[in-house]
Amino acid sequence: MNEHRTSIAEALGAFVESKSVTFACGGTIAVASSNDDAADGTSSQLLRPFALRWDSVTEDGELSKLSFPVNMNDDISNANLLKLVKDCQPASFGYKGADVLDESYRKAIKLDRSVFSIDFCPYESGIVDTIAQMPAAQAELYKLNIYAAPSGFFKAHVDTPRSNTQFGSLVVSLPCDYQGGQLIVRHAQHTVSFDWGASTANNTSATAMNWAAFYSDCEHEVLGVTEGYRVTLTYNLYCAAGSGDLTGNSPAMDVKLLPLYAKVKEALAQSDFLQYGGLLGVYCQHGYAHTTSEGAAKLPGILKGSDMAIYSVFKGLGLEVSVKSVLDILNNSLFDPSDYDDYMSGEDNSDGDIDENTETKLRKPRWWDGSYLKNIEGDVVVAEVGGYEESVEEILGVSGARQSDVLWLTRPIHGNVGMVHLTYGNEAGINCLYTHAALIIEIPPASRRTDSTDTTVMA
């Protein structure tokens, strides 16, 4: 086997198996301006404008209110923004268990959640549903922060976890024009930059809600704001008990920002990576009811967490991805693993009637010797309990089973199996075939790989 091909696949596999696939994610949701037609909430594309209200310390008893998006050309809007800035206090950070104020480390101002309210809700806008595809998530408002030009920033740090169930942080940047202030998130040797105010082409800071979420163990920093006010809400993300099947339809998520996107793109650009094309396989991390026809019909829509992220990244790069059921031969009592090599080479001498023409073409998967790839989109065969007797080969034959040469990036996750029940052999018993759900990606030959389709499709 070509060594380079193996090393790229191994690196990609290690990346997929690590949490790095989704150590950070983010997106952009455009917000209607207050004189926009869409401001009445009739457009599903735009978020309606919203307002921040706070206890003013500078003007006793006066109602303090700032509407978003902030219109820098409007005198009232500008005056309200400056009033907000005046009412904020210097933002501290945690250091060795104490709250520390040190402008050489963090230059920002803040409002505690007890003194403001805002009619923006990260649930309503779909952000929490998107994050919930990582683990099930609950977002709790923490602070409002302002990083102001010329020098608002926050040096590299890791957020202090506020409970055992906190798994990450969510930062939402409210629509208010600014430049600089990139949020840089790092995990292992990987870095993602959320650059919402930087270049003109990319400048959504004034008109959109930009957000980023990342795991608690990610180091992150806010680079210096060079112009304007970067107003953010921070939320703590907690694990929540089962949020159930998600639609998988997350318009707020930008797959290009997922760290895996760049890794896969890099691999595809190497002409000696699957030079002649082939199939990549990734075992799903989560369990699905993929062996029942109702369950299978919902895939890939209900993929969860990193499975959905991996699916979306490959789809986003214009590749064909499908969810397949992989028969776990080594864990199935119906197969004697010692027969496996013979079986695969077409020299099977057992009683089953194996179609030699098909089977001799079959080859072993690379990293794991027990897979039998079966199409899940067709019916998964569930033999009648107590019904007629069939051999495994007959049953698999009916479903168009085939063993393909798959380059597996990961190994199956122990326990994440679905079952196909069937009757087998001469006994009137019920046996189970264990299967794993896996993502199978068709990689075209290097000569037909275009740069990238640059779409941001989600399932």
Ligand SMILES: O=C(O)CCC(=O)C(=O)O
């Ligand atoms: O505003 C941001 O982008 C991140 C702020 C931050 O890191 C924090 O508040 O801990």
Ligand SMILES: [Fe+2]
């Ligand atoms: Fe932070």
